[in-house]
Amino acid sequence: MTRASESLPPELHAYLVDHSAPVDPVLADLAEETARLYPDLTTMQIGAEQGTFMTLLARISGARDVVEVGTFTGYSSICMARGIPDDGTLLALDVSEEWTAIARRYWARDGVAHKVDLRIGPALESLRALPEQRRFDLAFIDADKDGYIGYWEELVPRMRPGGVLLVDNTLSHGRVIDPAEDSAQVQGIRDFNDRALADDRVELVLLPIGDGLTLARKRA
Template sequence: MYETKNPQLTPELYQYVLDHNPPLGPAQRNLVETTHRALPDAAGLQTAQEQGPLLSFLVTLTGARQIVEVGTFTGFSTLSMALALPEDGRIIACDVSEEWTAVGRRAWAEAGVADRIDLRIAPALETLRALPEDRWLDLAFLDADKGGYVDYWEELVPRLRPGGLLIADNTLFHGEVTDPAAGGGAAAIRAFNAHVDADDRVDHVLLTVADGLTLARRR
């Protein structure tokens, strides 16, 4: 058995990480605080703060112009990616909640990037299946209902251009993926991770970022 090199993530070390990442902009900071204040029972659905700069970095690194996001919540991840897009870049953001995404809409407008975000309120599979089928997609971010991950993956991967990037969040599911008795979301993520492992259309890595982050590059 190999031992992890990951240090224990204490509150002090986590703050150190945040302090040494690119700082959140005013609209991002306000959105984080508004989400926790207005939706305290659901705020855990928000993408981790350190993932905001990472998503921005990956958009810049890949030169992405066309992005699809599955699972928007209050739009922190959406905002982080939109801020890194060129002016002609676009994000199709998929969600089913008018209430939660209304919080995001205000933040996107505050940051001046609302014109880069095409929010579609509908079941995500309906939205994805209506998208063009040719390989046009530069980047996709998947952070929605875990039971739908395999289906979303199967709609997104064929639409990725060669070299396009798919990012899937929560792929360690609070550490429960190692428990064969754990059902629900943990079982769904175990099935998703196995599905990704078996997919020869992509190269992929699973990282211990936040609650687990899978990066998959279309071959």
């Protein structure tokens, strides 16, 4: 069971999923295991339609060097790793050995483990330790929401011209427009959305996929 696009009624979402590429056994089993082991954390996993979108985007963009901030149990990393060539690299950053142990099993089962470079530790430190000249083709941010701006500021300079950034949960379950909502998590998303929109290094659109997915392209 994966997260659904919240902007759609259940019946319309079911139709959307039925008319998209079907979820294969690897991703279905990963979603089921994640829901069984972490029933209170299922919203941390992307939905099937978002996963398919990310695979296609990686292929269409010709991405070879990808970075993911926030891996959890590996659903999104599998989707992106499938979309890059066999000699491509996906740098996966997470703080949890427990969650990523599940990811490792499914990377191996899916045959993409050789593409994934997993680094455990605070993602901001891992990003700052990267060479300044490294250039990513595709980036995905899906970690602690009050850290989004920091991740963004480290990643944008390291994207190649024309490179694509994806940022998850940018609607925060609709709470971004609720004036009574003042949690650090929601305010972090609001602050990030404002920062990204004002960033003249990119052009972007906020898509109603999942819980809101910002797609940005670094300008030449």
